[in-house]
Amino acid sequence: MNLGTAGAILSYALELETKSNEFYESVLNDNLDSNKKEAFLAIRRQHQKIIKTLNRMRKENVTEMILEPIHGFESDDYILEISDSLNAASVIATSKQIEDTISKFLSKSAMKVTFLPELSQMLVDLVDRINKNLETISLIDSS
Amino acid sequence: MGCGTNILTDVPVLKNYIDGDWCDSESKELRDVVNPATGEIIAKVPMSTADETNSAIESANNAFERWRVTIPVSRARYFFDLKNLMEENFESLAQWIVKENGKTIDEARGEVRRGIECVEVSTGIPSLMMGVNSEDIAIGIDEMLIRQPLGVFFALAPFNFPNMVPLWFLPFAVAVGNTYIVKPSPQTPISQVKLFELFDELDFPPGVVNLVHGDVEVANVLLDSPDTKGVSFVGSTPVGKLVYERASKSGKRAQVQGGAKNFLLVMPDADLERTASALMTSCYGCAGERCLAGSVILVFEEIHEPLMKQLVEMARMIKVGNGLDEGIQMGPVISAKAKERVEWYIDQGVKEGATLVLDGRSIEVERYPDGFFIGPTIFDNVTPEMTIAKEEIFGPVMSIMNVKGFDEAIDIIHANPYGNASSIFTSSGKWSREFQYRVQAGNVGINVGIVAPVAHFPFSGMKDSFFGTLHGQGEDAIRFFTESKVVITRWF
Numbered sequence: 001m002n003l004g005t006a007g008a009i010l011s012y013a014l015e016l017e018t019k020s021n022e023f024y025e026s027v028l029n030d031n032l033d034s035n036k037k038e039a040f041l042a043i044r045r046q047h048q049k050i051i052k053t054l055n056r057m058r059k060e061n062v063t064e065m066i067l068e069p070i071h072g073f074e075s076d077d078y079i080l081e082i083s084d085s086l087n088a089a090s091v092i093a094t095s096k097q098i099e100d101t102i103s104k105f106l107s108k109s110a111m112k113v114t115f116l117p118e119l120s121q122m123l124v125d126l127v128d129r130i131n132k133n134l135e136t137i138s139l140i141d142s143s
Numbered sequence: 144m145g146c147g148t149n150i151l152t153d154v155p156v157l158k159n160y161i162d163g164d165w166c167d168s169e170s171k172e173l174r175d176v177v178n179p180a181t182g183e184i185i186a187k188v189p190m191s192t193a194d195e196t197n198s199a200i201e202s203a204n205n206a207f208e209r210w211r212v213t214i215p216v217s218r219a220r221y222f223f224d225l226k227n228l229m230e231e232n233f234e235s236l237a238q239w240i241v242k243e244n245g246k247t248i249d250e251a252r253g254e255v256r257r258g259i260e261c262v263e264v265s266t267g268i269p270s271l272m273m274g275v276n277s278e279d280i281a282i283g284i285d286e287m288l289i290r291q292p293l294g295v296f297f298a299l300a301p302f303n304f305p306n307m308v309p310l311w312f313l314p315f316a317v318a319v320g321n322t323y324i325v326k327p328s329p330q331t332p333i334s335q336v337k338l339f340e341l342f343d344e345l346d347f348p349p350g351v352v353n354l355v356h357g358d359v360e361v362a363n364v365l366l367d368s369p370d371t372k373g374v375s376f377v378g379s380t381p382v383g384k385l386v387y388e389r390a391s392k393s394g395k396r397a398q399v400q401g402g403a404k405n406f407l408l409v410m411p412d413a414d415l416e417r418t419a420s421a422l423m424t425s426c427y428g429c430a431g432e433r434c435l436a437g438s439v440i441l442v443f444e445e446i447h448e449p450l451m452k453q454l455v456e457m458a459r460m461i462k463v464g465n466g467l468d469e470g471i472q473m474g475p476v477i478s479a480k481a482k483e484r485v486e487w488y489i490d491q492g493v494k495e496g497a498t499l500v501l502d503g504r505s506i507e508v509e510r511y512p513d514g515f516f517i518g519p520t521i522f523d524n525v526t527p528e529m530t531i532a533k534e535e536i537f538g539p540v541m542s543i544m545n546v547k548g549f550d551e552a553i554d555i556i557h558a559n560p561y562g563n564a565s566s567i568f569t570s571s572g573k574w575s576r577e578f579q580y581r582v583q584a585g586n587v588g589i590n591v592g593i594v595a596p597v598a599h600f601p602f603s604g605m606k607d608s609f610f611g612t613l614h615g616q617g618e619d620a621i622r623f624f625t626e627s628k629v630v631i632t633r634w635f
Binding site for chain 1: 247249252256420421424457461469470
C-alpha cells in the first residue's frame with residue numbers, strides 16, 4: 001500500500017505494532033524460563049505503550065494546517081514475517097526481525113513527515129525505544 | 144438518538160435537538176445528504192418549520208436564567224466532560240466528516256482536533272471571563288468591569304468544516320453563561336448530530352444547547368427573533384452581507400465571516416522546494432474548499448520556471464479518491480453543483496486566455512464513478528482582470544501570476560475586495576516584516592500556506608471577508624458573548 005499521508009503512516013505503524021504485540025503475547029504463553037519471560041514481558045510492555053503513543057499521535061499531531069503529500073513510501077517494503085514456530089531459535093530470529101523492521105519503518109517515517117516536526121521527533125523517540133528492545137533480544141540470545 | 148428511519152427509503156431522517164430532546168420535524172421538505180465520494184444518499188435532513196425554530200428559541204430563552212446563575216466552574220466542567228467524550232469518539236467523529244463532506248481522513252482528524260482545542264480553551268472560562276477593577280478612580284471610589292452573558296446566541300454554519308466551525312462559537316458562548324442554537328449546513332448536518340449526541344449524553348440542562356436543521360427560512364426566524372441576542376456566521380460574502388444587515392436591523396451582535404481570495408507571494412529568495420510543498424497543502428488541502436485556501440500565487444519572473452516545474456510535478460502526483468481510504472491525498476468537492484461551478488471557472492480561465500497547465504476536469508477515480516471529483520488544476524499566465532484571479536473558486540485550482548516587484552504584488556492583493564488570508568514565502572526578515580506590516584489581510588502567513596489561528600487566538604479577517612468587530616475564538620469570543628458592565632462604588 002502506498003503511504004501517501006501522515007495518517008496512513010501512523011495507521012500502518014499501528015498495524016505493525018499490533019502484530020508484534022500479538023506475537024509477544026503468544027511467546028509469553030509458551031513455556032519460558034523466568035529470565036526470558038521477564039525480558040519478553042518488558043518488550044511487550046514497550047509495544048503496548050507505543051500503541052498508545054501512536055494512537056495519541058494520530059489524534060493530536062496530524063493537523064489539517066500542514067498536510068503535505070508524501071511520495072515514495074510503500075508498506076510492502078516493511079512486512080513482518082512472523083513464524084508460527086515457537087522454538088527458542090525461531091522466537092529470537094522472529095523477534096529480531098520484528099524489531100528491526102519496525103525500527104527501519106519508523107526511521108523512514110520520521111524522515112517522511114519532517115513537515116510535521118513534532119510528529120517526526122516523536123517517531124525518532126520511538127525508534128530509540130525499539131532499538132533498546134533489539135539490545136534486550138541480543139542479551140537474551142547471548143545468555 | 145439524532146435520527147429515525149424513513150420507512151419508505153431506509154435512509155435515516157435527522158432529528159432536531161430542542162429542549163434536551165430529539166424531536167422529529169413536521170416539515171414535509173426533506174433534502175438529501177450525499178456522500179460526495181460515492182454519490183450515495185446517507186441521510187435526509189428536514190427543513191424545519193418556523194414553529195420548530197421558535198420552539199428552540201423559546202427553550203433556549205427559558206434555560207438562560209438558570210444557566211447564567213450556574214457558577215462558571217460548573218459550566219466549565221461540562222466542557223471538560225465534552226472534551227473527554229470527543230476524545231473517546233474521535234475516530235468516529237472524523238469518519239462522519241469524511242462521509243458527508245468528502246475531505247480526507249487526516250484532514251477530518253485535524254478538524255476534530257481543532258474543535259476539541261476550542262472546547263479545551265473554553266474550560267478556562269472561570270479565568271477567561273474575569274473582569275478588571277481599579278481602586279481609587281477618585282478618593283474613596285472604586286470602579287470595576289464585570290462580564291455578563293446576554294441570552295440566546297446562534298450559529299449559521301457552513302458545509303466545509305461541519306464539526307469544527309460551530310465549536311469556534313458554542314463552547315465560548317455557553318461557558319460564559321449564554322444558551323445556544325446551531326443551524327448546521329443542510330449539506331453536512333450529520334457531524335453536528337453526532338456532536339449533539341455527545342451533548343445529550345452529558346445531560347446539559349434542557350434548552351442550553353439546541354440543534355435545528357434547515358436553510359434560509361430557519362436562519363431568518365433566528366435573525367428576526369427579538370429573543371436572540373447575536374449570530375455567528377461562516378459562509379459566502381453575499382449571504383454574509385445579508386445576515387449582517389438583517390442582524391443589525393434587529394440590534395443583534397454579529398460576527399460574520401465571508402468568502403476569500405487568498406494571494407500567496409513567493410519571493411525570489413524563498414526555499415522553493417519547501418514553498419512548493421506548502422503551496423500544495425494550501426491550494427489542494429480540503430479540495431480547496433476552505434476560506435484559508437491559497438488561490439493566486441504571485442511569482443517573480445526569475446523563479447517562475449523552476450517553481451512551476453516543481454508545482455506541476457507535485458500536483459500530478461496527488462492521489463485523489465475517497466477520503467476514507469487512507470493514503471488518499473485529496474477528496475472530492477461537496478456536490479455535483481460545486482463540481483460544475485469549479486469546472487465553469489476552469490472554462491472561464493481558458494476563455495480569458497490563461498494557460499491551463501494541469502487540467503483536473505478529466506480525472507477519473509477508480510471505484511468511485513459517481514463521486515464529485517476534480518483533480519488538481521494549475522493555470523499559468525493569469526492576469527489580475529481575469530475572473531479566476533478575482534473570484535472565489537472554492538475548488539482545487541491554483542493560478543500563477545507573474546509580478547515584477549514587491550510593491551506590485553501588494554497592489555494586486557489590495558485591489559481584491561477580500562482580506563481573509565495572505566502569505567509570503569521568503570528567507571528575508573525585511574520582506575516578511577514589510578509584508579506583515581502592509582498587507583490587508585486578517586490572517587497573515589510567513590512561509591505558512593494555511594494560516595489557521597489556534598483556539599486561543601481570534602480567527603481574523605478583514606474587508607469583504609469579515610463583517611463585525613469581534614471575531615470567533617480567543618479573547619474576541621469572550622467579549623462577543625458577554626456584556627461589559629461597569630460598576631462604580633462609593634461607601635458612605
